[in-house]
Amino acid sequence: EIYGIIQEASDIGVEDVFIDLLDTANVSYDDVNKLCRGTNATPEDLTETRLYTTEDGFELGTWDDEKRQAYIQERVNGDGDDHLSNLDKLQFLRYRYEKGQAVQNYVEKWDVDDDLRELAGRLADVTGDDTYTRVLGDRDITSY
Structure with a gap:
């Protein structure tokens, strides 16, 4: 019962767990289970959103993963972007x-908030890929 209370009070969600997985060397399903403990995320949440797969060994659903993109594309083409x-x-x-x-039409359509x-x-920090910030139109002061 205590664990349920702790879990409900957690602000740590799927996105936080995924970032931690990206930052984990030799990531595995065991890491998913460990990182989900005490959070609002479950391994099932990550599976449903195609953030990892175990079909051909353990793989994270990064931006260039076909199954992850198919999942996102289905949602983009669905009933609104909410x-x-x-x-x-x-x-x-x-x-x-x-x-x-x-990308600009999507950036304008979606609310780019803090x-x-x-x-x-x-994402840029953990992957070393600053494209994540550049697609939002944000510029680092060093890029001028």
Whole structure:
């Protein structure tokens, strides 16, 4: 019962767990279980959103993962964008950018708020890929 109370009070969600997984060397399913403990995220949440798969060994659902992109694309084409997480949006924009497709119309349509910018910064830090911040139109002072 105590663990349930602790878990409900946690602000740590799927996006936080995914960032930690990205930052874990030799990541495995055991890491998913460990990192989900005491959070609002479950391994099932990460599976449903295609943030990892175990079909061909353990693989994270990064922006260039076909199954992850198919999941996001289905949601983008669905009934409005309300059900897109910030991680979905950033990985979708990152994918479109890589393919040379327009991203600005989505950036204008979606509300680019502090939470989205913060997540983009965290993804850029953990992956070493500043494209996550650039797709939002944000510029680092050193890029001028």
